[in-house]
Amino acid sequence: MDKLLAKEIYYEMFLGRAFEYAAKEYYMQGNISGFLHLDIGQEALSVASMKAFAKGDVFSTYREHVMAIARGIEPKYVMAELFAKADGVSGGKGGSMHLFDPSHFFYGGDAIVGGHIPNAVGCAYARAYQGSEEGVMVVFGDGATNGGAFFESLNIAATQKLPLLFLCENNEYAIGTHITRTAPFREQAKKAEPFMLTMSCDGMDAQAVYKSVSKAKDLIEKGHGPVFLEAFTCRFEGHSMSDANAYRSSLEMKHCKNKDPLPHFKKRLQEKWLCSEEEITALEQKAQSVIEEAVEFAKNANEPEDKALYEHIFVEA
Amino acid sequence: MLYREALNKAYDETMAKDENIVTLGEDVGRYGGSYRVTEGLYEKYGEKRVIDTPIAELSIVGNAVGMAIGGLRPVAEIMTANFALLAFDQIINHMSKLRYMSNGKLTLPMVVRFPQGVSRQLAAQHSESYEQMLCAVPGLKVLAASDVNYAYHALKHAIMSDDPFIFIEHELLYNKKGEVDTSSVIDPFKAQIRKEGEDITIISYLKMVDDVMLAVERIEKELDCTCEVIDLCSLNPIDYETLQTSIEKSSRVVMVEEDHKTGGFGAQVVAWIAEELFYALDAPPFRIAGADVPIPYNRHLELLSIPTPDSIAAQIIEWGRKNDV
Numbered sequence: 247m248d249k250l251l252a253k254e255i256y257y258e259m260f261l262g263r264a265f266e267y268a269a270k271e272y273y274m275q276g277n278i279s280g281f282l283h284l285d286i287g288q289e290a291l292s293v294a295s296m297k298a299f300a301k302g303d304v305f306s307t308y309r310e311h312v313m314a315i316a317r318g319i320e321p322k323y324v325m326a327e328l329f330a331k332a333d334g335v336s337g338g339k340g341g342s343m344h345l346f347d348p349s350h351f352f353y354g355g356d357a358i359v360g361g362h363i364p365n366a367v368g369c370a371y372a373r374a375y376q377g378s379e380e381g382v383m384v385v386f387g388d389g390a391t392n393g394g395a396f397f398e399s400l401n402i403a404a405t406q407k408l409p410l411l412f413l414c415e416n417n418e419y420a421i422g423t424h425i426t427r428t429a430p431f432r433e434q435a436k437k438a439e440p441f442m443l444t445m446s447c448d449g450m451d452a453q454a455v456y457k458s459v460s461k462a463k464d465l466i467e468k469g470h471g472p473v474f475l476e477a478f479t480c481r482f483e484g485h486s487m488s489d490a491n492a493y494r495s496s497l498e499m500k501h502c503k504n505k506d507p508l509p510h511f512k513k514r515l516q517e518k519w520l521c522s523e524e525e526i527t528a529l530e531q532k533a534q535s536v537i538e539e540a541v542e543f544a545k546n547a548n549e550p551e552d553k554a555l556y557e558h559i560f561v562e563a
Numbered sequence: 564m565l566y567r568e569a570l571n572k573a574y575d576e577t578m579a580k581d582e583n584i585v586t587l588g589e590d591v592g593r594y595g596g597s598y599r600v601t602e603g604l605y606e607k608y609g610e611k612r613v614i615d616t617p618i619a620e621l622s623i624v625g626n627a628v629g630m631a632i633g634g635l636r637p638v639a640e641i642m643t644a645n646f647a648l649l650a651f652d653q654i655i656n657h658m659s660k661l662r663y664m665s666n667g668k669l670t671l672p673m674v675v676r677f678p679q680g681v682s683r684q685l686a687a688q689h690s691e692s693y694e695q696m697l698c699a700v701p702g703l704k705v706l707a708a709s710d711v712n713y714a715y716h717a718l719k720h721a722i723m724s725d726d727p728f729i730f731i732e733h734e735l736l737y738n739k740k741g742e743v744d745t746s747s748v749i750d751p752f753k754a755q756i757r758k759e760g761e762d763i764t765i766i767s768y769l770k771m772v773d774d775v776m777l778a779v780e781r782i783e784k785e786l787d788c789t790c791e792v793i794d795l796c797s798l799n800p801i802d803y804e805t806l807q808t809s810i811e812k813s814s815r816v817v818m819v820e821e822d823h824k825t826g827g828f829g830a831q832v833v834a835w836i837a838e839e840l841f842y843a844l845d846a847p848p849f850r851i852a853g854a855d856v857p858i859p860y861n862r863h864l865e866l867l868s869i870p871t872p873d874s875i876a877a878q879i880i881e882w883g884r885k886n887d888v
């Protein structure tokens with residue numbers, strides 16, 4: 247990773263966090279509604295994985311704002327979607343959980359836990375069929391690895407040697423239930439071991455994530471077959487805005503926040519890449535102003551017209 | 564008492580009496596349930612009877628079927644109707660058919676409960692209703708609880724019955740207030756007349772009953788008539804007798820449901836009325852239902868996609884004027 251990329255990753259993590267705090271604020275003010283799942287704490291994973299997988303298709307979950315932005319979708323279009331506006335990435339019809347933009351090879355935004363994993367398998371099949379040089383990455387939580395869709399996908403992807411990277415964001419919780427209460431072990435990569443190469447990394451360390459995803463991407467695209475990468479991470483907020491996070495002790499939260507990826511990566515920027523305080527402040531200020539503009543854009547964006555209700559159900563009327 | 568507390572009371576009272584009753588689902592135990600229906604049960608009855616499951620709906624219902632075969636009385640909670648789709652194989656191929664296929668040798672005393680419907684901007688994968696599919700499957704008893712007292716009595720009945728039940732709740736009803744009357748038991752299969760009237764029979768169920776009740780005053784004023792509001796309560800079997808008595812009196816009928824209109828549950832009710840009560844009618848039966856679209860996130864579009872008290876009133880008034888009410 248060179249300095250330019252390191253700065254870009256720091257900028258996008260900071261941007262992502264500022265976005266999430268703005269989303270939280272405008273949720274509380276009533277501009278945003280529905281289920282809102284914040285990614286605060288997990289930005290290293292979201293940003294560095296997207297940077298390392300810059301080309302290729304990505305399928306993700308409902309906790310996807312930061313990934314969508316790191317993928318290249320402008321924050322203002324994501325914010326406008328959260329504000330349910332016609333100018334949002336999904337025209338105001340999808341909302342926070344359903345961000346899609348094929349022009350950035352980003353396919354959601356799926357809110358049925360594990361439901362998108364078989365879709366990613368199918369897309370990997372299509373890429374292999376087309377002889378594409380790019381593979382597919384599917385991102386899902388620890389909780390999703392307990393479902394049938396996940397296990398079926400491991401089997402099919404491995405049997406067909408598909409160019410698919412399974413990226414598991416292990417934040418140890420599915421809503422309020424700890425993973426060790428619903429699975430026999432903490433490391434979910436064990437489930438994939440009989441099928442494919444498995445790797446793990448510290449999901450709170452952007453550099454480690456970048457390195458692991460790059461390596462896995464290289465493998466799947468060189469015909470090695472699917473790879474399972476598990477990144478250990480931690481969300482700082484409740485599962486969604488409707489969850490009070492009462493099941494985690496303050497000690498556990500403190501431990502979790504000690505691993506905050508932003509200050510850690512900032513320190514590395516200064517020590518390893520010799521970024522000055524001014525350089526870093528400039529990035530942070532730029533990110534803040536991009537988010538302020540995104541909020542302004544979202545506030546002033548157009549409401550969908552009534553006829554949008556019946557649009558885009560089919561291609562042909 | 565709140566609707567969710569009434570459901571909790573039904574759980575608590577039945578679990579206290581019969582230790583074969585167990586409950587399972589995502590976050591139902593230590594977390595207390597995502598809509599707090601199972602709150603306190605884990606502490607009281609322990610982890611062997613209040614089971615936190617993985618996110619694996621097919622197994623939640625599949626295991627419940629096996630538990631019932633094994634002699635327990637499982638109550639499975641699915642967090643939201645849309646996730647129950649992952650369990651439809653178990654519900655339809657197993658839960659509904661094992662008794663029949665075994666010529667009555669197997670008994671499945673079990674309940675699958677879930678909330679459904681449009682809440683507030685939860686978008687297409689968290690807002691749908693599936694009673695129409697479930698009622699099309701012989702072998703399931705399907706109840707839809709619209710009020711606090713019914714929720715309590717009907718859930719108790721379902722838990723203690725030896726038959727397989729689908730118990731449908733609505734996300735917007737959990738905090739609805741009401742009284743639970745424990746002095747008498749109610750028949751969960753009987754439709755309830757929420758309001759008496761002479762000129763129009765309005766049939767509904769689940770949360771739409773409340774919306775109809777909010778619309779009624781305006782309808783009665785504008786059409787200078789009185790409406791009888793019937794809450795079906797049981798969707799399978801349907802209490803046709805109560806419908807017949809009311810329709811023979813009013814000779815006009817409106818069916819209101821939240822779900823998509825095409826193939827919606829109300830189509831069955833109206834088809835029965837057309838077949839059986841055609842000559843009792845003075846006007847064509849009228850259906851009010853949701854639009855045939857996935858539910859959008861935007862609030863304005865979301866409200867356009869389902870009946871609301873205003874749209875129910877406006878549509879019935881227009882229909883009433885056309886049909887000389």
Ligand SMILES: Cc1ncc(C[n+]2csc(CCOP(=O)(O)OP(=O)(O)O)c2C)c(N)n1
Pocket residue numbers: 309357358359360386387388389390391415417419420421485589618620642646649
């Ligand atoms: C099939 C299905 N079941 C249940 C849910 C409700 N639900 C939404 S997110 C979630 C927890 C998912 O946990 P995990 O996969 O670890 O992802 P995280 O939220 O931690 O990122 C649950 C149970 C759902 N959306 N889909």
Ligand SMILES: [Mg+2]
Pocket residue numbers: 387388389415416417418419420421
């Ligand atoms: Mg998780």
